[in-house]
Amino acid sequence: MNDFLFVFFLLSILAWYLSFLATRLNRLHHRVETSWANLDGLLQRRAAVAIEIARSEISDPAASLLLTFAAHQARDANMRDRSQAESGLTGALGILLENSASAQSPMELELIHELEDLTAKIKVAIAMHVESVTRTQMVRKKVMIRLFRLAGSAPLPVTYEFEGDVI
Amino acid sequence: MPLSKKRIGIVCPYGWDTPGGVKSHVNDLAEYLIAQGHMVSVLAPSASDENLPSFVTSAGRPISIAYNGAVARLLFGPVAFSRVKSWISEGNFDVLHLHEPAIPSISLLACWAAEGPMVGTFHAASSRKKIAFAITPFIEPVIEKLNARIAVSEAARETLRIHLDTDAMVVPNGIYADRFADATSDPRWSGNTIGFIGRFEEYRKGLSVLIEALPQIVNQIPDVRVLIAGPGEPETFLEKLEPHLRNRFTFLGTISESEKANFMASVGIYVAPNTGGESFGIILAEALAAGASVLASDIPAFDSLLGGGEYGTLFQSENPKDLAVKAISLLQDPVRRSAVAKKGHDYAQSFDWDVVAERIYDVYEMAMVGGSGVTLSSDNRAWIRLLGRNNE
Numbered sequence: 001m002n003d004f005l006f007v008f009f010l011l012s013i014l015a016w017y018l019s020f021l022a023t024r025l026n027r028l029h030h031r032v033e034t035s036w037a038n039l040d041g042l043l044q045r046r047a048a049v050a051i052e053i054a055r056s057e058i059s060d061p062a063a064s065l066l067l068t069f070a071a072h073q074a075r076d077a078n079m080r081d082r083s084q085a086e087s088g089l090t091g092a093l094g095i096l097l098e099n100s101a102s103a104q105s106p107m108e109l110e111l112i113h114e115l116e117d118l119t120a121k122i123k124v125a126i127a128m129h130v131e132s133v134t135r136t137q138m139v140r141k142k143v144m145i146r147l148f149r150l151a152g153s154a155p156l157p158v159t160y161e162f163e164g165d166v167i
Numbered sequence: 168m169p170l171s172k173k174r175i176g177i178v179c180p181y182g183w184d185t186p187g188g189v190k191s192h193v194n195d196l197a198e199y200l201i202a203q204g205h206m207v208s209v210l211a212p213s214a215s216d217e218n219l220p221s222f223v224t225s226a227g228r229p230i231s232i233a234y235n236g237a238v239a240r241l242l243f244g245p246v247a248f249s250r251v252k253s254w255i256s257e258g259n260f261d262v263l264h265l266h267e268p269a270i271p272s273i274s275l276l277a278c279w280a281a282e283g284p285m286v287g288t289f290h291a292a293s294s295r296k297k298i299a300f301a302i303t304p305f306i307e308p309v310i311e312k313l314n315a316r317i318a319v320s321e322a323a324r325e326t327l328r329i330h331l332d333t334d335a336m337v338v339p340n341g342i343y344a345d346r347f348a349d350a351t352s353d354p355r356w357s358g359n360t361i362g363f364i365g366r367f368e369e370y371r372k373g374l375s376v377l378i379e380a381l382p383q384i385v386n387q388i389p390d391v392r393v394l395i396a397g398p399g400e401p402e403t404f405l406e407k408l409e410p411h412l413r414n415r416f417t418f419l420g421t422i423s424e425s426e427k428a429n430f431m432a433s434v435g436i437y438v439a440p441n442t443g444g445e446s447f448g449i450i451l452a453e454a455l456a457a458g459a460s461v462l463a464s465d466i467p468a469f470d471s472l473l474g475g476g477e478y479g480t481l482f483q484s485e486n487p488k489d490l491a492v493k494a495i496s497l498l499q500d501p502v503r504r505s506a507v508a509k510k511g512h513d514y515a516q517s518f519d520w521d522v523v524a525e526r527i528y529d530v531y532e533m534a535m536v537g538g539s540g541v542t543l544s545s546d547n548r549a550w551i552r553l554l555g556r557n558n559e
Contacts, residue, residue: 024308027282031314034537120526124533127336128315135311135333 021142022150028136032157035129042122043086047071049115050093058108059096067092079158133157172204175531176260176541178251179211180272182229182240183219188449189266189290192319192340196264197222199341199524210254210273212242226250226273234270241272251276252543260541262286262531268313269306269331278309283541284534286527287313289335292322292446292468303331314534317527320447322467336530340449341523344516347456350428359498360392362434362459364427364450365441368399373440373464378404379487380494381412387495391415396422396430431457436497436504439463442485448472455479456515460504462493478511 053059054067070085070092077085093115136157145151179193190211197207197220207222212229219225227247229240251273255263262284265274269289278285287310310316316335318324324335356362361384367374377393384391394417395401401418408416422430431437437459439451445468452472454461461479463469473479480497482489497504516522 020308024311027312035314038533038536121529121533124315124336124530127334128533131316131334138332139311 284538344519350432356433383491455511
């Protein structure tokens with residue numbers, strides 16, 4: 001009888017632990033999705049602002065061309081090429097902003113202000129996304145999680161290679 | 168700033184009755200966010216409900232306990248836990264901001280109990296690896312629930328990276344820079360004076376280093392005076408000193424915030440000889456904002472806050488000789504002194520709450536994306552949800 005109780009006890013602890021791990025993993029997967037959606041949205045907005053800047057008086061025709069091209073590339077890129085395309089856009093915006101002393105009108109200033117605002121947010125969003133991805137990858141390496149297939153069919157999140165100082 | 172008003176819950180792990188860096192950070196942040204129109208509630212341990220600001224809720228009487236090399240006033244246990252839970256469920260918050268969630272106090276309990284958008288701020292910087300190995304397995308799953316982590320300094324970020332293997336954004340502590348910029352020089356304190364603020368009885372505040380350096384400074388600057396502000400018993404210190412040194416010390420006792428600003432603006436040099444235990448050094452940021460010429464030990468926190476010596480002078484920590492040499496050269500060269508102080512004053516504006524709180528709020532916004540408010544994780548358990556559905 002005692003043995004039976006002991007086994008029952010062990011099994012319920014195991015069940016609790018597994019449900020704890022599953023909750024933890026589920027939270028992380030959810031986090032990866034929301035942090036990516038957030039980052040993606042911010043990057044899209046940045047591309048839109050970039051196109052607007054390209055059309056404004058701030059940039060000369062050559063810069064406009066470069067910027068429009070980079071912005072469209074960033075928008076169209078698939079997952080694998082995304083970070084490279086975004087870095088390209090960052091570079092193009094950087095070159096432009098270095099010479100942005102010409103921005104005079106309130107509308108132009110507003111555009112530049114919006115861009116700075118977005119850049120600050122994107123930095124935070126990248127940090128959050130990278131953190132959630134590495135966390136998830138770490139937790140999914142745990143023996144118990146692999147043994148009991150707690151991850152189910154959720155794909156292993158891939159690190160989005162951002163060069164931190166580029167953005 | 169805010170397009171919509173948010174309900175923000177902030178948890179302070181240390182007793183509200185005792186002054187401290189984290190407590191004043193939480194207090195100032197809450198006041199700033201309230202002024203911006205947000206609904207802010209702070210949960211903190213406190214001995215009594217009286218004399219608390221209206222935005223603070225007491226979680227119970229804190230327990231004095233030795234933790235990480237100092238006596239901290241923390242709070243935990245089942246009663247505290249249930250208070251934390253009811254604060255969370257009644258607060259109906261959009262986001263929780265937990266301070267020091269890795270120490271055994273109510274921030275950790277809140278992180279354990281809550282589900283939803285959460286931001287954690289890590290203040291402490293220490294390098295005790297052994298303990299970290301022992302506690303990491305317990306803390307890790309809890310800390311993991313934070314949507315975003317903030318470290319107040321590079322030192323705190325490094326500590327977090329070593330101990331918990333996670334990265335954090337660095338957002339410094341805030342000061343009300345204009346309160347210090349308005350400070351006026353007080354003739355009682357100006358001249359060839361060395362100012363010191365802090366609980367000078369604590370060894371890590373480094374007053375003994377300054378005392379040891381004094382004879383050498385007196386040799387070169389005969390009229391130098393040392394002004395010390397802060398709580399403590401001066402007698403025990405003065406007894407050890409020779410009479411001709413003793414009368415150079417003036418103990419001012421605890422001074423008010425506005426006196427503090429004037430004090431910093433008046434003294435010839437403001438000295439911070441701390442031997443360690445500092446993670447950020449908010450007092451230096453305040454001294455810079457007041458336009459003081461700062462001389463500080465080269466512990467990591469001070470080194471990074473003073474930009475490696477660009478905005479103030481650094482001396483080798485716990486080296487009285489070096490302190491004396493640097494102090495003498497500063498006191499003898501008022502032109503360079505004011506040039507560096509001017510630079511420091513401009514730099515200190517980046518610690519103003521207007522800048523810092525905006526950055527913190529940006530992090531809140533990012534954390535809130537996709538979330539629908541903070542709930543208790545016990546309400547989200549599968550079987551409770553199942554029962555709830557059956558009841559409908």
